[in-house]
Amino acid sequence: MTCVYTSVGGGKAARVVSIWMLVLATSAGSLPAQPIVLQHATGNTKFVLDTKHGNLAAASLAGRAVLSACFDEYWSQADDGSFQARSSELEDEVVGVNTAAGRIEFSCRNAALGLSLTKVYTFGPVASSLRKTVLLRPYSRRQIVHILSRVRLADAFAKSASLYTPRQSWLGRTLLYGVRKLADIREPVTSTSGWDNRFVVAFQPDRSVAVSHWLSQVDGLWVPCSGAVAEWGKESPAALTYFPDGWRFRTLLAAENQATSASVDYVLHTGDWYDAWRLYRCLPGLKQAYAHLDAMPAWPQKIKYGSFWNPPWYTDYADATKKLCERLGPDAFFTIGVFGWSLDGDYET
Incomplete structure (x- = not known):
């Protein structure tokens, strides 16, 4: 049975007003086999969560598919700087599910890299948005783990979509900033500008549907969606990468015996990148950080x-x-x- 959670949207932070068909079990022996659907009260925005791997499986706006299965990536880095192994949410196993009002929590393990993770999904502070928080538990294997958020667009949406990311730098062989058609991306393209951008918008030419994706928090604190230009930001995994079906950016990294978390927002809306910036400015953390400018x-x-x-x-x-x-x-x-x-x-x- 599919579980549907309904939330009130609007400019204020979303809150759960009803829970339908709440039959989720929290024991590993009786985990739900069907996906979980989080739906805003208007019924226009739906996010589907996979209960096998704990990933975002799909998203739609007004019945139009926007996102397909999105699997975060995990990169394992050795002491010499080389990347010795890679994995993804596709190899995650959900071992527990906890539910509360407007909150879905998956306890997961990734045997490939020896990781334990907790993934928490809530309605985001921006209207028609989903916030995904990934908590990486302390691990014993000697490695640095990079977690990258990977977005895949639904096929029909991707065919005519354009991508936008803010200006990164005037340096580098490959610059991804500005607007470009996704159809022009025939193979993975990584920006070499050295600017670790974590803000991407995909939208339709008629501005009927768009999805914005940005880094919102690290360890529970709001952080800007991009950092300083630096030499280390020119290559993966730090740099933004476009794919024929979407994009990828890094959200966090951690060494052994450390616990850390990062949150990203998936926002479904109408318009284009101008509307995305308007929504981004509604984030409570951003408002608090720049409140002094009012004076x-x-x-x-x-x-x-x-x-x-x-x-x-x-x-x-x-x-x-x-x-x-x-x-x-x-x-x-x-x-x-x-x-x-x-x-x-x-x-x-």
Whole structure:
């Protein structure tokens, strides 16, 4: 029997209002064989959880399939930096299931890498979203374990989907930032920019359906969806990778005898990446982190124009800036970035 959990959506944090057909057993000997369906109260958003491996099996919006089976990956790294083994949720075995209001918890073991994991699914703080938290229990095998969140789009959705990820860097042979058609991705493509982006949006040309996927928490604390540009971020598993059917980014890593967790959000919505950023700004952790900006002094709020000057023709930029100053008046402020380089190839901003 399929278990359906229904939640109220909207701008506020979702809450469970009813539980239908709650027949889940928590003992390993009588684990549920059928999938668990988490459904928002409107009935438009559904997330399906696989009870054999504990992974996200499917997701749909207004009856349209958006996600297919998504299996997180586990990479085992040796002391010398080499990756000695890989596994995924496909090799996870669910040994226990606990349920509560709006919370599904799978206890899993991965024999291939000697891991014990707990996966918790809840309705996310953003409307029509699912939050997945993976807790990696302490393990004894000497290795560094990387956990990567892997998204696979449903076939029909993928055919016409476009992908978006924020600007990563101007460095690197392969840059994935901006918008590109998924159909143009014929083989795995890993960004070499050194920017560990963990924010991807897939959307339809008519903006009818979209899915946003971002890292939201590490060890229970909100973290930005991307970090600093660094040399180590140029290769897998740190770097963002696109596939013909979706994408992958790293969520956490841990050494032996450490417990750590990471949470990602899957958000189904209409629109495109602009709407995704609007939803991302609703995260409670982000609001709290940037609450101090509400008390900023008055003068930065008067900034009305930003300009970036490229060499070698600065005169035109200066003339345009002068005209804008005349039109905006004495209360206007400008931000001006100047980019230049020398004959030997050095540059600075």
